[in-house]
Amino acid sequence: MLAELIFWTPGASTTAQQVDWLLLFLVLVCGSVGLLVAVLLFYFCIRYRRGRVPKELPPTKKPLLLEWGWTLAPLGPFAVMYVWGAHVYLTAYTPPPDATPTYVVAKQWMWKFQHPEGQREINTLHVPVGQPVKLLIISEDVIHSFFVPAFRIHMDALPGRYTSVWFQATQEGTYHLFCSQYCGTDHAGMTGQVIAMKPADYQKWLNFESDGSLALRGRQVFLKYRCLSCHSTNAHARAPVLEGLFGKSVPLKDGRVVKADDGYIRRSILKPSDQIVAGFDDVMPPFEGQITEEEIIAASAYIQSLEPGGTPSRVEDYPPPTKTPAIKSEDIDHAK
Amino acid sequence: MPSEVLVKPILRRRPPQVEHNYLNASRGMASWLLTKDHKRIAILYLIPITAMFFIGALYMALVRIHLMTPTGLLLSPDAYNKSFTAHGVIMVFFFLVPVVPAVLGNFCLPLMIGAKDLAFPRLNLLSWYLYMFGAIWAMTAILAGGVDTGWTFYTPYSSQSSHYNVALTMVGVVIAGFSSLATGLNFIATIHWLRAPGMSWFRLPMFVWTLYATSFIFLLAVPVLAIALILVIVERVFGIGIYDPALGGDPLLFQHLFWFYSHPAVYIMILPGMGIVSEVIPCFARRELFGYKFVAFASFGIAWLSFFVWAHHMFVAGISAYSALVFSALSFMVAIPSAIKVFNWTATLYKGSITFEAPMLFCLGFVALFTFGGMTGLFLATLGVDMHVHDTYFVVAHFHFIMVGGMVIAYMGGLHYWWPKMTGRMYSQWWSKLAALIIFIGFFLTFLPQFVLGYNGMPRRYHHYAPEFQAWNVLSTAGSSILGVGYLLPLFYLPYSLRHGPRAGSNPWRATGLEWQTPSPPPRDNFEVTPIVVRGPYQYPQGKAQHEP
Ligand SMILES: [Cu+2]
Ligand SMILES: [Cu+2]
Numbered sequence: 001m002l003a004e005l006i007f008w009t010p011g012a013s014t015t016a017q018q019v020d021w022l023l024l025f026l027v028l029v030c031g032s033v034g035l036l037v038a039v040l041l042f043y044f045c046i047r048y049r050r051g052r053v054p055k056e057l058p059p060t061k062k063p064l065l066l067e068w069g070w071t072l073a074p075l076g077p078f079a080v081m082y083v084w085g086a087h088v089y090l091t092a093y094t095p096p097p098d099a100t101p102t103y104v105v106a107k108q109w110m111w112k113f114q115h116p117e118g119q120r121e122i123n124t125l126h127v128p129v130g131q132p133v134k135l136l137i138i139s140e141d142v143i144h145s146f147f148v149p150a151f152r153i154h155m156d157a158l159p160g161r162y163t164s165v166w167f168q169a170t171q172e173g174t175y176h177l178f179c180s181q182y183c184g185t186d187h188a189g190m191t192g193q194v195i196a197m198k199p200a201d202y203q204k205w206l207n208f209e210s211d212g213s214l215a216l217r218g219r220q221v222f223l224k225y226r227c228l229s230c231h232s233t234n235a236h237a238r239a240p241v242l243e244g245l246f247g248k249s250v251p252l253k254d255g256r257v258v259k260a261d262d263g264y265i266r267r268s269i270l271k272p273s274d275q276i277v278a279g280f281d282d283v284m285p286p287f288e289g290q291i292t293e294e295e296i297i298a299a300s301a302y303i304q305s306l307e308p309g310g311t312p313s314r315v316e317d318y319p320p321p322t323k324t325p326a327i328k329s330e331d332i333d334h335a336k
Numbered sequence: 337m338p339s340e341v342l343v344k345p346i347l348r349r350r351p352p353q354v355e356h357n358y359l360n361a362s363r364g365m366a367s368w369l370l371t372k373d374h375k376r377i378a379i380l381y382l383i384p385i386t387a388m389f390f391i392g393a394l395y396m397a398l399v400r401i402h403l404m405t406p407t408g409l410l411l412s413p414d415a416y417n418k419s420f421t422a423h424g425v426i427m428v429f430f431f432l433v434p435v436v437p438a439v440l441g442n443f444c445l446p447l448m449i450g451a452k453d454l455a456f457p458r459l460n461l462l463s464w465y466l467y468m469f470g471a472i473w474a475m476t477a478i479l480a481g482g483v484d485t486g487w488t489f490y491t492p493y494s495s496q497s498s499h500y501n502v503a504l505t506m507v508g509v510v511i512a513g514f515s516s517l518a519t520g521l522n523f524i525a526t527i528h529w530l531r532a533p534g535m536s537w538f539r540l541p542m543f544v545w546t547l548y549a550t551s552f553i554f555l556l557a558v559p560v561l562a563i564a565l566i567l568v569i570v571e572r573v574f575g576i577g578i579y580d581p582a583l584g585g586d587p588l589l590f591q592h593l594f595w596f597y598s599h600p601a602v603y604i605m606i607l608p609g610m611g612i613v614s615e616v617i618p619c620f621a622r623r624e625l626f627g628y629k630f631v632a633f634a635s636f637g638i639a640w641l642s643f644f645v646w647a648h649h650m651f652v653a654g655i656s657a658y659s660a661l662v663f664s665a666l667s668f669m670v671a672i673p674s675a676i677k678v679f680n681w682t683a684t685l686y687k688g689s690i691t692f693e694a695p696m697l698f699c700l701g702f703v704a705l706f707t708f709g710g711m712t713g714l715f716l717a718t719l720g721v722d723m724h725v726h727d728t729y730f731v732v733a734h735f736h737f738i739m740v741g742g743m744v745i746a747y748m749g750g751l752h753y754w755w756p757k758m759t760g761r762m763y764s765q766w767w768s769k770l771a772a773l774i775i776f777i778g779f780f781l782t783f784l785p786q787f788v789l790g791y792n793g794m795p796r797r798y799h800h801y802a803p804e805f806q807a808w809n810v811l812s813t814a815g816s817s818i819l820g821v822g823y824l825l826p827l828f829y830l831p832y833s834l835r836h837g838p839r840a841g842s843n844p845w846r847a848t849g850l851e852w853q854t855p856s857p858p859p860r861d862n863f864e865v866t867p868i869v870v871r872g873p874y875q876y877p878q879g880k881a882q883h884e885p
């Protein structure tokens with residue numbers, strides 16, 4: 001009863017259980033030291049109040065041992081707190097390899113989610129219980145922070161860069177999602193919910209809501225922005241083939257080698273000149289200001305899905321890349 | 337009662353004729369506004385800084401009333417955001433940072449080391465004008481349109497908003513920062529050059545040690561704050577990309593620079609408070625400060641380490657895991673010198689002959705609240721806990737325990753301790769003890785609930801909130817109204833004592849410091865004869881004499 005009054009937010013993820021145990025440890029250690037100090041303060045104040053000690057006392061001694069004792073003694077518990085805390089933290093920010101990537105785009109004052117299966121949600125995130133979910137988070141404007149108290153996780157959404165955190169829900173339920181980094185007028189309204197469902201129900205929800213996978217939408221982005229005119233399998237292609245690129249190391253013209261992850265792909269779309277692949281020229285126009293974060297995410301998902309031989313062949317009678325063409329669904333089917 | 341014992345001999349010693357002291361040495365507005373007397377400058381600071389405190393508190397009163405219901409009671413989102421920003425900016429930059437060095441440090445430092453004044457009296461006056469200029473400048477911006485960035489001014493939000501009040505407020509903050517920097521420089525020079533004969537380094541009162549450490553932080557950290565804020569202004573005014581990624585900047589750079597100042601600033605605020613406590617506890621326990629050298633070096637340990645922990649504010653901000661590991665470890669290290677101090681204060685009470693006048697009550701309250709606040713700091717240094725409670729009310733509660741439970745209460749202790757020295761009058765013992773008690777209780781009621789709110793996930797700076805958080809918010813608001821009463825009481829009984837309080841005499845607390853060996857209020861030049869120091873600062877008579885009234 002009392003416990004529920006002071007501690008009512010459930011711990012509904014694997015991380016939450018670890019954080020709560022750690023908290024309990026800290027409360028016990030700090031609580032007992034704090035109690036010791038409080039008791040000593042009280043005892044001394046009463047025992048040594050004026051007029052209470054009439055008999056002669058020896059002059060002040062300086063027990064150096066005591067000084068060094070309480071200087072060094074905290075190091076022990078501190079080391080435990082530090083190592084344990086670091087372990088929980090590293091676990092929470094190192095996603096397991098099989099985690100489902102889900103993209104989060106924050107903006108004043110809403111949360112947008114994109115599932116790899118293609119569902120898009122606003123301010124609500126459906127997740128399966130018992131399966132790890134990895135979030136790739138980015139902001140379109142100022143800094144926000146993705147905070148689900150029941151999962152005990154937190155990650156800032158930065159403009160211009162992906163950040164990441166993962167969780168695995170352990171209980172079905174609907175949980176608060178808060179923006180916890182102050183972001184302007186309606187900061188307090190930038191809330192939502194995370195709905196953890198049984199895997200079977202989740203699968204049902206996925207199928208019900210689906211309008212084509214994220215990668216498929218990325219393919220449309222790819223065609224819309226005429227990426228194909230250069231990134232083709234044509235022998236005279238002016239840009240690297242993107243098949244099987246994701247996760248590989250890419251040697252750059254300036255000698256650096258970078259890993260092809262979401263961040264790399266995003267930067268290469270927005271500011272291609274910063275990272276010219278070895279053997280190619282700086283011919284790609286920067287897409288900064290022309291493409292939305294959500295389109296970038298879709299394009300990135302598409303590139304991840306590209307297997308050898310998967311690049312569509314160029315359709316030569318498309319007009320040159322001046323205006324955005326409307327993509328008809330027949331085009332996509334046809335290319336398949 | 338001990339308090340009566342204290343006051344009676346003083347009454348008997350009432351001097352027959354008016355003495356010449358710093359207050360009546362010269363008259364007229366100009367004699368104050370152009371004074372080079374450190375004691376008068378301290379009084380000049382006391383008035384606007386007290387005003388700033390109550391303005392800051394008023395903004396928080398609005399916020400706390402507003403948060404009584406989940407939907408919010410009285411403010412629009414923008415008004416709410418501007419209120420908590422005004423509260424933070426005013427309290428941190430115009431009250432907490434300057435208050436103890438500028439008021440109590442200014443008044444006491446020369447007296448405590450047996451000097452006639454600070455090393456650079458004109459610079460001291462300039463500091464005051466800088467503070468006034470910065471404060472008026474920032475208040476104008478806050479009142480004219482308001483700033484809604486939070487006191488942390490995080491970019492790119494602060495560099496994007498459409499009006500210029502943000503930049504103006506930052507200019508005010510930077511100006512006030514340079515006022516503190518000048519004061520710090522002045523203190524360092526004074527401590528090095530103007531100690532009385534025999535006042536060796538290890539005979540310095542602890543308050544002087546902590547002011548010395550604080551001054552170094554001012555010197556090293558204020559320029560970085562100035563750079564961080566000036567770059568925001570440069571970005572806003574000239575559109576040069578520094579923090580805004582849309583312009584090619586890095587938003588995290590601001591957080592690094594800002595916390596490089598603002599974390600040490602936490603210790604700017606708390607260190608002089610620790611100094612006050614180290615003066616008051618030995619005096620009212622009639623014991624030598626336990627572990628003098630440990631406490632002195634701990635102050636420098638804190639000052640030094642405080643520069644290497646700034647990124648603990650950014651554990652979930654997208655910094656690398658390795659830097660998080662390093663900054664977490666360093667944050668634990670900074671807790672050790674703080675723990676040393678708590679243990680030494682407690683040990684000072686051992687075998688004492690303790691009385692409980694208002695300064696002592698405040699300082700005992702400080703030890704309790706600072707210990708509590710410091711321990712919750714360990715929770716935040718622990719990476720695995722911080723990643724959950726970051727930016728929640730847990731953090732709000734933690735730093736208010738340090739800043740209000742620690743610093744404000746220590747300041748109240750110091751003000752009550754030195755008030756008879758500053759004014760020559762003794763305030764009401766009964767009312768001052770009552771105020772100490774009310775502040776202590778009100779404080780606990782205000783901020784304990786916020787730990788609960790934070791761990792359950794209520795984010796800070798929320799204009800409205802989920803209904804399950806209401807009960808603890810109401811409790812916190814109730815506590816803050818008690819706290820408010822506690823703050824208002826001294827506003828009555830302290831000024832009342834100026835006219836009606838009994839004369840305090842030179843040494844009402846029978847303390848050993850040099851400042852108590854000159855009349856109250858002190859003469860213009862502090863000491864009639866330059867004192868010669870032959871003992872450490874806390875040589876209270878021991879044995880039977882310890883218990884003599
Ligand atoms: Cu937000
Ligand atoms: Cu800090």
